[in-house]
Amino acid sequence: MTNITSVVLLGTGNVGTHLAKALTESGIEIRQIYSRSQENAEEVALPKNIQAISDFKEADTSADLWLISVSDDAIPEIAGSLPDFNGIVAHTAGSIPLEVLSRFKKSGVFYPFQTLSKERKIDYNDVPFLIEGSDEETTQKLLRLAGILSAKISRADSSLRATLHIAAVLSCNFVNHLYSLSADLLESGGLSFKYLTPLIKETTQKILYMSPREAQTGPAIRNDREVMEKHLKRLENNPSLREIYRLISDDILKYHKQE
Amino acid sequence: MTNITSVVLLGTGNVGTHLAKALTESGIEIRQIYSRSQENAEEVALPKNIQAISDFKEADTSADLWLISVSDDAIPEIAGSLPDFNGIVAHTAGSIPLEVLSRFKKSGVFYPFQTLSKERKIDYNDVPFLIEGSDEETTQKLLRLAGILSAKISRADSSLRATLHIAAVLSCNFVNHLYSLSADLLESGGLSFKYLTPLIKETTQKILYMSPREAQTGPAIRNDREVMEKHLKRLENNPSLREIYRLISDDILKYHKQE
Numbered sequence: 081m082t083n084i085t086s087v088v089l090l091g092t093g094n095v096g097t098h099l100a101k102a103l104t105e106s107g108i109e110i111r112q113i114y115s116r117s118q119e120n121a122e123e124v125a126l127p128k129n130i131q132a133i134s135d136f137k138e139a140d141t142s143a144d145l146w147l148i149s150v151s152d153d154a155i156p157e158i159a160g161s162l163p164d165f166n167g168i169v170a171h172t173a174g175s176i177p178l179e180v181l182s183r184f185k186k187s188g189v190f191y192p193f194q195t196l197s198k199e200r201k202i203d204y205n206d207v208p209f210l211i212e213g214s215d216e217e218t219t220q221k222l223l224r225l226a227g228i229l230s231a232k233i234s235r236a237d238s239s240l241r242a243t244l245h246i247a248a249v250l251s252c253n254f255v256n257h258l259y260s261l262s263a264d265l266l267e268s269g270g271l272s273f274k275y276l277t278p279l280i281k282e283t284t285q286k287i288l289y290m291s292p293r294e295a296q297t298g299p300a301i302r303n304d305r306e307v308m309e310k311h312l313k314r315l316e317n318n319p320s321l322r323e324i325y326r327l328i329s330d331d332i333l334k335y336h337k338q339e
Numbered sequence: 340m341t342n343i344t345s346v347v348l349l350g351t352g353n354v355g356t357h358l359a360k361a362l363t364e365s366g367i368e369i370r371q372i373y374s375r376s377q378e379n380a381e382e383v384a385l386p387k388n389i390q391a392i393s394d395f396k397e398a399d400t401s402a403d404l405w406l407i408s409v410s411d412d413a414i415p416e417i418a419g420s421l422p423d424f425n426g427i428v429a430h431t432a433g434s435i436p437l438e439v440l441s442r443f444k445k446s447g448v449f450y451p452f453q454t455l456s457k458e459r460k461i462d463y464n465d466v467p468f469l470i471e472g473s474d475e476e477t478t479q480k481l482l483r484l485a486g487i488l489s490a491k492i493s494r495a496d497s498s499l500r501a502t503l504h505i506a507a508v509l510s511c512n513f514v515n516h517l518y519s520l521s522a523d524l525l526e527s528g529g530l531s532f533k534y535l536t537p538l539i540k541e542t543t544q545k546i547l548y549m550s551p552r553e554a555q556t557g558p559a560i561r562n563d564r565e566v567m568e569k570h571l572k573r574l575e576n577n578p579s580l581r582e583i584y585r586l587i588s589d590d591i592l593k594y595h596k597q598e
Binding site for chain 2: 094151152153175176193194195196197199200202206207208232240242243244245246247248249250251252253254255256257258259260261262263265266268269270271273275276277278279280281282283284285286287288289290291292293294295296297298299300301302304305306307310311314315320321323324325327328330331332334335
């Protein structure tokens with residue numbers, strides 16, 4: 081079984097841009113980078129001396145892998161529009177089932193379980209990669225490709241991957257939104273968000289050493305009605321935050337009730 | 340103006356236990372530790388050769404400071420029940436106004452803006468302390484006491500402190516609850532919570548270098564309806580998490596709409 085050594089990368093978003101860099105640095109040949117916009121494709125491709133394309137028909141059919149890294153809801157359309165291909169076609173999305181690529185003989189999923197922003201460098205060695213393939217040989221090839229980038233590679237079928245994606249949304253996207261709402265509160269009081277960073281760091285540090293269930297503190301777990309009512313009152317002019325406050329507080333109380 | 344050098348500590352919860360240790364190690368004399376339960380008081384006090392008391396009437400009126408560190412909703416009652424005292428009486432609560440201590444001539448607030456669990460060591464130097472006093476001399480004395488423990492001390496009146504406390508609830512207590520819910524999802528798929536820690540670490544790291552508004556990723560900010568509907572469907576048997584998912588996703592979308 082030969083390894084994957086050449087890739088056409090479709091998509092220049094956060095994940096695509098990161099993978100272009102990581103794969104190139106690991107000695108994988110990126111043959112082409114596709115974006116709907118030729119300009120976007122060139123922005124990522126040209127500095128690395130890679131061909132930029134904005135037309136599927138130009139996709140290099142001699143590459144080992146076509147890696148689709150566009151936004152989740154664009155994957156079905158792109159999967160339907162690509163030319164025929166005898167190599168492996170894989171996508172990088174947590175919540176899109178493998179079946180969306182079923183028109184290709186060999187298909188797979190190559191899902192980095194990490195939040196990727198273009199501006200941030202990542203230690204890929206610490207990024208779990210979740211792999212699925214249409215057949216054992218494809219799975220093995222994708223596992224080995226991921227193994228070049230990371231020490232944490234696992235198989236995960238579409239159902240497990242969807243569950244993990246929900247957990248990622250909660251622990252990363254929703255958490256970050258709570259940081260945004262907190263930043264606004266601090267700024268309304270004339271304070272920098274930096275004031276919160278020791279608390280945020282410690283909240284994260286704690287759960288490396290104890291379970292989040294054990295780490296829970298705050299008015300909701302103490303059922304401190306007076307403080308919660310006071311907070312809700314202060315949030316009167318911010319109905320959506322008020323609703324979030326009420327709902328999560330209720331859930332914390334319920335979650336820990338049996339303790 | 341003399342400094343505070345002797346303290347009676349009232350309360351043996353997370354904050355009280357931490358302050359007993361930190362103040363003792365900084366050379367402040369803790370004269371007595373009070374808890375409603377003599378046993379709890381002794382557990383914290385005796386290893387440090389401090390007197391344990393469970394009756395307010397025994398509180399040492401020759402100490403410089405009585406520091407109340409009981410749960411927020413117990414503060415008004417304890418403030419009403421304490422004997423008369425000519426020293427400073429302060430509490431450590433974010434959301435309780437200074438006025439709750441108005442029967443004392445000198446009163447204040449000594450609020451550590453950090454999450455404290457008994458089991459976790461803390462670098463106090465990095466803990467912001469928010470200070471308020473009934474008069475300038477009292478404020479100065481409390482600021483100097485905090486300055487022995489930490490490099491980050493600020494004045495904050497009761498209104499600003501309440502705003503900061505809400506931000507702390509969002510960024511710490513609610514975030515930790517989202518970690519708990521995520522841990523349950525991973526465990527339901529047979530995976531350890533540790534699988535999520537690279538993602539959680541990176542989410543926290545990011546906001547040290549960019550604003551949370553810039554750091555936002557995920558299906559909600561992309562308005563990726565298909566993924567969100569899929570997630571909601573998978574959460575059908577978990578109505579409270581489903582409601583949290585929907586509410587925060589809607590709020591993320593709304594928050595970033597004008598961009």
